[in-house]
Ligand SMILES: CC(=O)CC(=O)SCCNC(=O)CCNC(=O)[C@H](O)C(C)(C)COP(=O)(O)OP(=O)(O)OC[C@H]1O[C@@H](n2cnc3c(N)ncnc32)[C@H](O)[C@@H]1OP(=O)(O)O
């Protein structure tokens with residue numbers, strides 16, 4: 615199968631790796647060469663770690679890398695069977711991208727979005743093939759996390775859903791069917807928890823280290839909520855809270871002003887070298 619991933623950031627690079635590891639030909643497309651190179655670099659270093667741990671041979675790594683073409687050229691995606699869009703979490707941008715994809719791709723191509731929270735129905739409305747538009751929501755880090763939420767929009771066909779469910783299983787992930795709703799299942803629970811941790815920090819209840827230690831030892835989470843915010847990207851967390859707040863109109867989803875301040879200060883977490891912790 616030929617798969618195109620749009621966006622070579624935190625998620626796009628990881629998703630490209632997953633498909634290439636499972637033998638698929640991948641086109642990884644971003645808007646600037648430097649972003650493509652950064653994404654390819656992340657995949658290379660992720661696989662290098664596996665070689666070092668003797669979980670993969672250097673030859674296997676080379677074969678996986680050879681299946682991924684990094685590019686800024688949208689023309690390369692024409693004959694893809696599946697596109698997974700992993701660009702920025704903004705509806706205006708996603709609609710623009712899906713309108714472009716609709717023009718650029720063959721009629722057979724399924725157009726999936728890795729959106730964390732947005733309406734698949736609205737994204738699909740930018741295309742003439744809403745039956746072939748679907749949510750395919752991977753989790754960070756994509757090569758490690760087993761879950762994919764599969765989200766149908768109002769017009770998504772059963773055929774598209776079943777194809778994406780089979781692909782999900784084939785790449786070694788567990789898919790769950792989710793009805794369209796802001797934040798789907800996981801993020802409606804997880805991201806407000808991160809937002810609450812930001813509030814606890816802003817109130818001076820405990821230090822960032824102690825908030826995270828408390829949740830690791832007291833709730834058995836693998837990493838604390840502030841470190842998780844840094845892993846996801848605080849800009850992404852903020853955008854998800856905004857979607858929850860706008861869509862539900864419920865003040866319990868209000869993004870914390872301190873989260874907004876961190877984003878304004880470009881302290882976005884791992885991807886900028888500093889968030890609630892330094893990297
Ligand atoms: C915002 C959204 O829309 C949705 C979201 O994604 S929400 C975020 C969801 N993610 C989470 O909740 C993650 C929570 N954190 C964790 O589970 C863990 O901290 C973690 C899995 C990320 C890292 O675990 P860790 O034990 O500290 O790290 P590490 O030992 O380096 O890696 C764990 C395993 O993953 C593998 N791994 C790590 N990075 C990898 C990569 N890029 N490629 C392949 N494998 C990788 C390692 O080889 C290791 O495998 P083994 O255990 O077999 O040796």
Ligand SMILES: NC(=O)C1=CN([C@@H]2O[C@H](COP(=O)(O)OP(=O)(O)OC[C@H]3O[C@@H](n4cnc5c(N)ncnc54)[C@H](O)[C@@H]3O)[C@@H](O)[C@H]2O)C=CC1
Pocket residue numbers: 620621622623624625626643644645646649699700701702703704711728729730731751752753754845846847850885
């Ligand atoms: N960060 C996370 O933990 C998770 C994020 N997501 C979702 O995945 C999507 C991407 O998030 P991240 O990877 O974190 O963002 P990111 O900011 O790390 O990367 C986004 C990339 O998309 C690129 N891009 C922008 N416009 C583009 C276009 N027209 N064509 C191709 N590429 C374009 C940007 O240049 C950037 O490299 C968002 O919708 C986000 O909500 C989903 C699961 C987890």
